[in-house]
Amino acid sequence: MITFLQGTVVEKQPTRLVLDVNGVGYEVFIPLSSYDRLPATRDSALVLTVDYVREDSHQLFGFMTEAERRLFSLLMTISGIGPKLALSALSGLSVRELKAAVVEGDVKRLSCIQGVGKRMAERIVVELRDKLSAGEALEAVAGAEDEAPEDTRTRDAIMALIALGYKQESARKAVKQVLGKLDAPTDVEEIIRRALAR
Numbered sequence: 001m002i003t004f005l006q007g008t009v010v011e012k013q014p015t016r017l018v019l020d021v022n023g024v025g026y027e028v029f030i031p032l033s034s035y036d037r038l039p040a041t042r043d044s045a046l047v048l049t050v051d052y053v054r055e056d057s058h059q060l061f062g063f064m065t066e067a068e069r070r071l072f073s074l075l076m077t078i079s080g081i082g083p084k085l086a087l088s089a090l091s092g093l094s095v096r097e098l099k100a101a102v103v104e105g106d107v108k109r110l111s112c113i114q115g116v117g118k119r120m121a122e123r124i125v126v127e128l129r130d131k132l133s134a135g136e137a138l139e140a141v142a143g144a145e146d147e148a149p150e151d152t153r154t155r156d157a158i159m160a161l162i163a164l165g166y167k168q169e170s171a172r173k174a175v176k177q178v179l180g181k182l183d184a185p186t187d188v189e190e191i192i193r194r195a196l197a198r
Contacts, residue, residue, distance in 0.1 A: 002051045028062035031090035037064040067095045112159035157191040
C-alpha cells in the first residue's frame with residue numbers, strides 16, 4: 001500500500017501529475033483542488049495517495065491535504081461511486097462545500113457535480129451524513145456561513161457552466177476571465193452570460 005509519495009514534479013495537469021521519486025516516475029490522478037496547491041514543475045512535493053488496485057488496473061490518486069484524501073475515501077464507500085466520480089466531486093466543490101452540502105441535505109448543489117444526478121446526490125447525503133463527525137459537520141456549516149459573496153458567485157457560475165456541458169477546467173478559466181474584466185460586482189447570471197458569450 002502506497003500512502004504518500006515525495007519527489008520532484010515532472011509534469012502537472014489539472015487532473016494528472018507525474019512525480020519523479022528517486023528516478024521512478026509515478027502517474028498520479030488528482031482533483032482540481034490539489035492541482036491548485038501543487039508547487040511549480042521541478043520543485044519537490046509531498047503527495048498523499050490512495051492506492052487503487054483492481055484486477056484490470058492499478059492507479060494512484062493523490063491529494064495535497066488529508067481532508068481531501070479522507071473525503072475521497074468516504075465517497076468511494078458509496079455504491080455507484082468510483083474513483084473518477086469521487087475526483088469529479090472534489091474538483092467541483094471544495095471539501096468544506098461538499099461536507100456542508102451533505103450536512104444541509106443540499107441535493108441541488110451536489111447534483112451540479114459532473115456525473116452526479118439527483119438520485120446519486122440523495123444517496124451521497126444519506127450515506128455520508130452519519131460518517132461525518134460532529135466537529136466536521138459544525139466546521140462545514142460555520143465555514144459556509146462565513147463564505148465571501150465573491151466565492152459563492154464564482155463557485156455557482158462554474159457549477160452552472162459544468163452543468164451546461166463545459167469541462168471543469170474550461171469553466172473555471174472562463175469565469176476567471178470574466179471576473180478579471182468586471183469593474184463592478186454583478187450577479188451570477190450575468191457572469192454566466194458573459195462566459196458563454198466568450
